[in-house]
Amino acid sequence: MRRSAVAGSEQAGDAGQGALLTRRRFNVDEYYAMARAGILAEDERVELLDGEVVVMTPIGIRHADCVRRLIDTFSRRFARRAILQVQNPVRLDGYSEPEPDVALLRPPLDRYAGAHPKPEDVLLIVEVADTSLTGDRALKLPRYAVAGIAEVWIVNVEAREVEVYSQPSGSRYADVQHLREGSVTLLAFPGEAINIEDILGPAPSDPPADV
Numbered sequence: 001m002r003r004s005a006v007a008g009s010e011q012a013g014d015a016g017q018g019a020l021l022t023r024r025r026f027n028v029d030e031y032y033a034m035a036r037a038g039i040l041a042e043d044e045r046v047e048l049l050d051g052e053v054v055v056m057t058p059i060g061i062r063h064a065d066c067v068r069r070l071i072d073t074f075s076r077r078f079a080r081r082a083i084l085q086v087q088n089p090v091r092l093d094g095y096s097e098p099e100p101d102v103a104l105l106r107p108p109l110d111r112y113a114g115a116h117p118k119p120e121d122v123l124l125i126v127e128v129a130d131t132s133l134t135g136d137r138a139l140k141l142p143r144y145a146v147a148g149i150a151e152v153w154i155v156n157v158e159a160r161e162v163e164v165y166s167q168p169s170g171s172r173y174a175d176v177q178h179l180r181e182g183s184v185t186l187l188a189f190p191g192e193a194i195n196i197e198d199i200l201g202p203a204p205s206d207p208p209a210d211v
Contacts, residue, residue: 124186
């Protein structure tokens with residue numbers, strides 16, 4: 001599934017009225033029940049984060065280009081060693097099921113025939129961010145850390161930078177790198193270095209190479 005219904009036990013104060021608003025969290029079963037009931041359409045770009053149904057930002061041109069480059073690079077480099085998943089769900093727990101732009105999963109493919117991947121299945125998650133950068137950092141990244149996802153990349157297409165997060169500890173990552181040039185090496189495949197330009201493409205000042 002791709003509205004934002006605020007979803008339990010959390011409360012928010014209204015400074016003006018002194019009122020307390022109760023926020024109901026939805027679990028994944030209720031989330032899918034809403035889809036079956038037609039409350040959420042199949043083509044709606046939403047995802048479940050900590051019990052809240054959150055609207056996903058539209059996919060812009062640079063975002064789409066970066067995802068295509070990641071698909072091309074990962075499919076060539078990690079064929080048969082990892083399962084490449086694109087904009088499909090990962091079930092972090094009973095209340096969170098984000099849809100990262102790209103994920104590398106442990107093989108074999110058949111292990112996902114009856115259920116969405118879980119944290120222990122994930123080798124790498126990549127979120128491509130242009131207008132979604134704040135949400136990816138503030139909403140998604142802490143949930144990936146709590147779930148124990150070993151490595152997360154946030155590709156900041158505006159700054160042409162790859163943010164590499166590893167060593168999850170609580171709701172944070174202990175090791176953070178910001179890379180604008182050179183290469184990045186995956187924890188799961190330490191012998192494989194991916195050029196930053198293969199992820200982001202040539203810089204705007206650099207004309208594309210002749211074919």
